[in-house]
Amino acid sequence: MSLDSIRSTLIRQEDSIIFALIERAQFRQNQAIYAKGILQLDPSIPDYPFLKTLSFLEYLLLETEKLHGKVRRYTSPEEHAFFPEHLPDPILTPLQFPALLAPNTVDVNAQILHLYINEVVPAVCKEGDDEQHGSSVLADITLLQALSRRIHLGKFVAETKFQEDEAKYRALVGADDVDGVMSLLTNSAVEARVLARAKLKASTYGQDIMGETEACKVEPDVIAAIYRDVIIPLTKDVEVLYLFERVGRKPPAPMPGPASHYRLRVGEKGGGRR
Template sequence: MDFLSPDTVMDISNIRAALIRMEDTIVFNLIERAKFPRQPSSYETGGISIPNFDGSFVDWILREEEIVHAKVRRYQSPDEVPFFPDDLPEPILPAISYPPVLFPHPNNLNANDRIKAFYVNDIVPSICPDGEQKENLGSSSLCDVECLRSLSRRIHFGRFVAESKFRMERAQMTALIKAKDTAGLEAAITNSAVEKQVLARLKKKAETYGIDPNLMASASDKKVNADAVVAMYENWVIPLTKEVEVEYLLHRLDQQD
C-alpha cells in the first residue's frame, strides 16, 4: 500500500487485496503461537517481575519494541496504531510528509485495549494447550507480540474501508452521520456476502498452512485449530473492525462546513 499515493490507497480493490494479505500474516502468526502452551503468567501484571514497569511481560515487550520502532518512524505511517502511544520517542529518521488519506479522529481512534483483551482471554485459550513452559516464556511472548500487531493492523485498517465507502456513498453516509445513526452506519458498511467469503477463505488457509503438504493430515498433525481461527474472525475481528469503522465515520464530518 503506497501511502504517498492517496488515490490508490482509497481504491476499495486495493484495500481488499491488502486485507487478504493480512489474513496470511495472521494465520502464520497464530500457527507460531500455537506451538506453545498458554503461558498465563506472561499476561499477568506482576506474573514476571520487571524492574520499573507496572504491567505484564507481554506488555513490556510490546512497549520496548514500539519504542525502537518509533525511532525509525513506524508510527508515522497512517496504517500503524501503537499499543503504547504515550511512551513513544521522536524518530531519528527524517519525517515523511504523507498526504492526508484519513480524516483526523479527535480521540486518536485506538482499539488496541479491546484487541489485547479478546486475544488474551479468548484466542490464546482456543489455540494453545493449558500450561506453562518457563523456558519458552520469551519465545511465546514474542509470538504474542506478532499476533497482536498483525491483528491491530488488520482491525484498524477498517478506517480505510470506512473512508473509501464514505467517498463512494457520500450523500447516504452524510445523512447517517448527521443523524448519529450507528445502526444505520453499521448496516451501510456491512456486506454479508463478502464476510462469508472471508470466513471460507480463512478456514481454507488455516487448514492448508497448518499441515505438512507431504503428509496425510490427521487431527494431531494440524498446527492450529482452523475452526478457532475462523471463530476469531467471526466473533472478534469482523465485529471490532465494524466498531472501528463506525467510530471513524461518526466523526468524519467534524470541523467541516
C-alpha cells in the same frame, strides 16, 4: 485509494495473521506472561512505578514499540502503537504520507489486547505452562501487531465507502443511528468470502506437509471463528467510530466493560485446540 486495493491489502494480511496464530499455537497458554505486576525490576531504573505495573507481554511490547518508533513506524497512518504515550521521537527524517484519511483519534488497541489475551490465546493454545515464556511473548507481539494493522485498516475502508455514498452516511451519523451505519457498511457476501478463505488457508498452512498426521496445528474452524467473532466485528467498530468523527459527531458511548465495543459478538471458546 479504492475498495478493491484495500481488500487486496486485507487479503495479504490474512497470511500474516494465520501464520502468526499457528506459530503461537505451538506453545501452551502460559498465562504467567499476562499477569500484571510480577516483573522483578530494579527500583532504581527510570519509570519504575509504571513498568512495575506491566505484564511480561506488555513490557516486551512496550520496548519493541520504542525501538520501532525510533525508525518512524508509527508515523504511518496504517500503524497504531499499544503504548503511544511512551514512544520516543523518530531518529530518521520524517516521511510525507498522502492525506487519505480525515484527522481522527480512533484506536481500539486496548480492546484488541484484552480480547487477544482472553479469547484468542485460549482458543488456539492448549492449557498449561511449558516454560516457553520468551518465545510465546515474541509470537504474541508479532500477532498483536498484525491484528492491530488489519483492524485499523477499517479506517481506509470507511473512508472509501463514505466517499461513495457521503449523503447516506452523513444522514445516518447525524441521527446517531449506529445500527444504520453498521448495516450500510456491512457486505455479507464479502464477509462470507473472508471466512471461507481464512478457513481454507488455515487448513492449508497448518497441515503436516509430510502427511504423517491429518490433524491441523490449529483447527481451521477456530481460526475462522476468530475472524468472525473478533477481527471482523472490531474492524467494523473502527469503521463506525471513524465515520462519526469524519462527520464531526461524537460517537455514541460504547457498551460498558473492559472490552467495550459496539457490536462485538464473542464466540464460544475452546473446542478446537490441538
